Amino acid sequence: MAFEFEVIATDGNARAGILHTPHGDIPTPIFAPVGTLATVKAVPPRDLEELNASLVLSNTYHLFLRPGDELVHDMGGLHNFMRWNGPILTDSGGFQVFSLTDINKIDEDGVTFKSHLDGSMKRLTPEVSMKIQQNLGADIIMAFDHCPPPKDRATVEQAVDRTHRWLERCREAHPDDETQALFGIVQGGIYPDLREKSAKFVTNIDLKGYAIGGLAVGETKPEMYATLDHTMPYMPNEKPRYLMGVGDPDDLVEAIMRGIDIFDCVIPTRLARHGAAFTHDGRINLRNAKFKMQEEPIDSELDNYATNFSRGYIRHLVVAKELLAHYLISIHNIDFLISHTHKMRQAIIDGRLQEYADTFLSRYLQSDSTDS
Amino acid sequence: MAFEFEVIATDGNARAGILHTPHGDIPTPIFAPVGTLATVKAVPPRDLEELNASLVLSNTYHLFLRPGDELVHDMGGLHNFMRWNGPILTDSGGFQVFSLTDINKIDEDGVTFKSHLDGSMKRLTPEVSMKIQQNLGADIIMAFDHCPPPKDRATVEQAVDRTHRWLERCREAHPDDETQALFGIVQGGIYPDLREKSAKFVTNIDLKGYAIGGLAVGETKPEMYATLDHTMPYMPNEKPRYLMGVGDPDDLVEAIMRGIDIFDCVIPTRLARHGAAFTHDGRINLRNAKFKMQEEPIDSELDNYATNFSRGYIRHLVVAKELLAHYLISIHNIDFLISHTHKMRQAIIDGRLQEYADTFLSRYLQSDSTDS
Numbered sequence: 101m102a103f104e105f106e107v108i109a110t111d112g113n114a115r116a117g118i119l120h121t122p123h124g125d126i127p128t129p130i131f132a133p134v135g136t137l138a139t140v141k142a143v144p145p146r147d148l149e150e151l152n153a154s155l156v157l158s159n160t161y162h163l164f165l166r167p168g169d170e171l172v173h174d175m176g177g178l179h180n181f182m183r184w185n186g187p188i189l190t191d192s193g194g195f196q197v198f199s200l201t202d203i204n205k206i207d208e209d210g211v212t213f214k215s216h217l218d219g220s221m222k223r224l225t226p227e228v229s230m231k232i233q234q235n236l237g238a239d240i241i242m243a244f245d246h247c248p249p250p251k252d253r254a255t256v257e258q259a260v261d262r263t264h265r266w267l268e269r270c271r272e273a274h275p276d277d278e279t280q281a282l283f284g285i286v287q288g289g290i291y292p293d294l295r296e297k298s299a300k301f302v303t304n305i306d307l308k309g310y311a312i313g314g315l316a317v318g319e320t321k322p323e324m325y326a327t328l329d330h331t332m333p334y335m336p337n338e339k340p341r342y343l344m345g346v347g348d349p350d351d352l353v354e355a356i357m358r359g360i361d362i363f364d365c366v367i368p369t370r371l372a373r374h375g376a377a378f379t380h381d382g383r384i385n386l387r388n389a390k391f392k393m394q395e396e397p398i399d400s401e402l403d404n405y406a407t408n409f410s411r412g413y414i415r416h417l418v419v420a421k422e423l424l425a426h427y428l429i430s431i432h433n434i435d436f437l438i439s440h441t442h443k444m445r446q447a448i449i450d451g452r453l454q455e456y457a458d459t460f461l462s463r464y465l466q467s468d469s470t471d472s
Numbered sequence: 473m474a475f476e477f478e479v480i481a482t483d484g485n486a487r488a489g490i491l492h493t494p495h496g497d498i499p500t501p502i503f504a505p506v507g508t509l510a511t512v513k514a515v516p517p518r519d520l521e522e523l524n525a526s527l528v529l530s531n532t533y534h535l536f537l538r539p540g541d542e543l544v545h546d547m548g549g550l551h552n553f554m555r556w557n558g559p560i561l562t563d564s565g566g567f568q569v570f571s572l573t574d575i576n577k578i579d580e581d582g583v584t585f586k587s588h589l590d591g592s593m594k595r596l597t598p599e600v601s602m603k604i605q606q607n608l609g610a611d612i613i614m615a616f617d618h619c620p621p622p623k624d625r626a627t628v629e630q631a632v633d634r635t636h637r638w639l640e641r642c643r644e645a646h647p648d649d650e651t652q653a654l655f656g657i658v659q660g661g662i663y664p665d666l667r668e669k670s671a672k673f674v675t676n677i678d679l680k681g682y683a684i685g686g687l688a689v690g691e692t693k694p695e696m697y698a699t700l701d702h703t704m705p706y707m708p709n710e711k712p713r714y715l716m717g718v719g720d721p722d723d724l725v726e727a728i729m730r731g732i733d734i735f736d737c738v739i740p741t742r743l744a745r746h747g748a749a750f751t752h753d754g755r756i757n758l759r760n761a762k763f764k765m766q767e768e769p770i771d772s773e774l775d776n777y778a779t780n781f782s783r784g785y786i787r788h789l790v791v792a793k794e795l796l797a798h799y800l801i802s803i804h805n806i807d808f809l810i811s812h813t814h815k816m817r818q819a820i821i822d823g824r825l826q827e828y829a830d831t832f833l834s835r836y837l838q839s840d841s842t843d844s
Contacts, residue, residue, distance in 0.1 A: 137788070137789075137794055138785070138788065139789060139794050139795075139796045141794065141795055141796070142795035142799070143796070144777070144796060144799060144800075146777065166788070166791070166792055167764070167788045167791070167792075171764065171765065171784075171788075174765060175765065175767065175782065175784050175785070176767075181782075181784075181788075182785065183780055183781055183785070392539070392543065393543065393546060393547065395547065395548075405516065405518065408555055409555055410547065410553075412547050412553075413510070413547070413553050413554065413555070416509070416538070416539045417511060419538065419539070420509045420538055420539075422509055422511050422513065423513055423514035423795060423798055423799075424513070424514060424515070424516065426795055427514070427516060427795075427799070428516075
C-alpha cells in the first residue's frame with residue numbers, strides 16, 4: 101500500500117524500515133541526494149540507479165521559478181521530465197523564500213519575495229505551494245512552513261504557530277491520497293518546549309510522515325543533537341521521520357541513533373564542485389598537491405565507477421577545472437552517504453549499530469577536516 | 473600487426489578500412505573525439521565505449537603544461553591515467569603553440585612561447601615534442617610541425633620547408649616501433665603546388681600514416697575541399713590518411729568522399745557547452761525557446777543515452793546552466809559524428825556512398841544553421 105511504513109528492526113532508538121511509495125520502496129534509514137532543478141548536479145539518472153539511490157529530492161522554490169511547475173506538469177510531471185522513475189520528494193519552498201531572496205515579506209497568508217533570478221516579485225502561500233507540488237507530482241511533498249534562524253526565540257515562537265496554521269491549510273488544500281503524500285514539519289529552533297509543542301501539534305494531524313525542520317541552519321552540532329533528543333520522544337514510531345537538510349556523515353550517525361529515517365542534503369554535490377570528498381578517514385580536498393601522484397582511488401573502501409580512477413587523475417581534473425571532476429566526485433560522495441546509511445541499516449538489523457557508530461566516528465572525526 | 477592498415481572496400485576515392493593499434497582496431501573512416509586534458513570534456517570513458525568511440529585524441533601542448541608529461545608517464549601513461557584503454561592519438565603541440573599563446577617566437581630549432589596558464593616561458597622543439605609524446609604514451613603520435621594561417625603564401629612556404637626539416641628530426645628522435653607510430657603532417661595552406669611538394673616530401677618518408685594539417689584554420693569550405701582535391705593524389709593508398717581538426721558533419725562527407733580515413737575535432741563537446749547540437753536536419757541551439765515543451769529527443773534517428781531525454785528537459789538544463797546539459801549534449805554530438813562515419817563506412821562497403829552523401833547533405837545543409 102502506498103506510503104505504508106514498515107519498521108522491520110530496531111536497535112536502541114534506531115530503526116530499519118521500508119517506506120512504500122508509488123514509485124518504489126525506500127529502505128530506511130536512507131540518504132536522498134538533491135536534484136534542485138530536476139537534476140542532481142552533474143549526475144545522470146542512470147548513475148543514481150547504479151548508486152542505489154532510492155529517493156531524490158527536488159526544490160519547489162527553484163522549479164516554480166524555472167522552468168515553472170506548469171511546464172513540468174505539461175511535460176508529464178517531475179518523474180517523466182527528469183527521467184527518474186524512482187521516488188521523489190519535493191520541499192515546500194518555505195525554507196528558500198527566506199534563505200535565497202534579498203527581499204521577502206511574510207504575512208499571515210503567505211510570503212511575497214523577489215525572485216533571485218530576474219528580480220520579479222512572486223508569492224507563495226500554503227495553497228500555492230500545494231498546487232505547485234501537485235503540478236510537480238512528487239511522491240512525497242512537504243507542508244509550507246516558516247523556518248527562521250534557530251536561536252531567536254521570539255521569532256521562532258511566532259514561526260511555530262504560523263507553521264501550524266499553515267499546516268492545517270496545506271492539509272485542507274491537499275488530498276493526501278494514494279498518489280501523493282503530505283508530510284508535516286516540526287519547527288521550534290533549539291528550544292525544547294517549542295519543539296515539544298510543535299511535535300505534538302504536527303503529529304496530531306494524521307499524515308503519512310513527519311519531518312524535523314529548522315536544523316542545520318546555524319546552530320552547533322551539539323545543539324542539533326540535543327534538539328533531536330528533545331523532539332524525538334514526540335515523533336510517532338509508526339511513521340517515517342525525516343530530518344531536513346542534514347547530510348554530514350557524522351550527523352547521519354547521530355540522527356539515525358536517535359531514530360531518524362530519512363535525510364537529504366546538497367552536500368555531496370556541493371562539496372564535489374569544490375573538489376572535496378568524503379573518506380572514511382575524514383574529508384579531503386583533492387585540489388591538495390599531496391594527491392598529485394596517488395594511484396589509489398578517493399576511498400578504496402567504496403566500489404563505484406569513480407573508484408576506477410586515481411586520486412592523482414581526479415586532482416588533475418579538479419585543478420584543470422574539468423567537468424569530469426564534478427561527475428566523479430559527486431558520484432563518489434553520493435555513494436559514500438548512501439552506502440553509509442545502507443551499512444547502518446544492516447547494523448540495525450544485526451543489532452550492532454553502536455559498534456558501527458563507534459568505529460565510523462572514531463575514524464571519520466579524528467582527521468583534520470580543515471583540509472576541505 | 474600493430475599499425476597495419478587494411479583497406480577492405482573502396483567506393484570511388486573513399487575507402488573503408490581497419491587500422492590496427494596496440495590498444496585495439498580502429499574501423500575507418502572514423503571520427504575521434506578530443507580529450508584535450510586527458511578527458512573528453514564532461515564525458516566519462518565508459519560512455520565513450522558505449523558510443524563506440526575507437527580513437528581518442530589528446531593534446532601535447534596542454535598536457536605538457538598541466539599536469540606535465542612526466543607525471544602522466546609516472547602514472548602509467550595516458551591510457552592508465554585517464555582510464556581509456558582504447559587507441560589514443562596525441563598531436564604534437566605545433567598548432568597550439570601558435571594558436572593559444574600571446575607570445576611565441578619560432579626559430580630553426582623550435583618555438584619559445586609563453587604558457588597561457590601561468591605566463592612562464594616554455595620551449596618546444598621536434599625532439600622535445602617526441603619526448604613528451606613518448607612520455608604520454610599514445611598509440612599514434614604526430615610530428616612537430618609549423619602550421620601558419622593558410623593564406624599567406626610566403627609564410628606558408630617557409631612553414632612547409634621547416635615542417636619538412638622538423639619531420640626528419642622527429643623521425644630521427646623517435647623509434648616509430650610496434651608500440652608507438654609516428655605520423656607525418658602535410659602542410660601547404662591553400663596552395664596546390666605547396667601541397668604537392670609537401671605531400672611528396674612527407675610521404676617519401678616511410679611512416680605508418682600521414683596527416684593533412686593546416687586546414688579548417690581560416691579558409692573557406694570550398695578552399696578546403698579544393699585543397700583536398702589537390703593533395704589527395706599524392707597521399708599513398710596503403711596508408712591511413714588523417715585530416716586534422718575537422719569535424720563538421722558536411723566536411724566529413726566531403727573529405728571521406730575524397731579518401732580521408734581519420735578525423736578529430738573539439739566541435740561536438742565545444743558546441744555542447746554552448747547548448748548546440750547536431751541533427752540530421754541541421755544544427756540547433758537548445759537554448760531556443762521553441763524547444764521548451766518538445767517531448768521528442770534531440771534527434772530521434774540516434775540511439776544513445778541522451779535520446780532518453782526530451783528537448784524540453786535539455787533546454788531547461790541549458791537555460792539553468794546545469795552540468796548535466798554538457799554531458800547529455802556532448803554524448804549526443806559525439807554519437808552523431810561517430811555514427812555518421814560508421815554509416816559512411818557501411819555505405820562504402822555497400823557501394824552507395826554517393827547516395828548516402830546526397831541524402832545527408834540535402835537535409836543537413838538545407839537548414840538555417842544560423843540557429844546555433
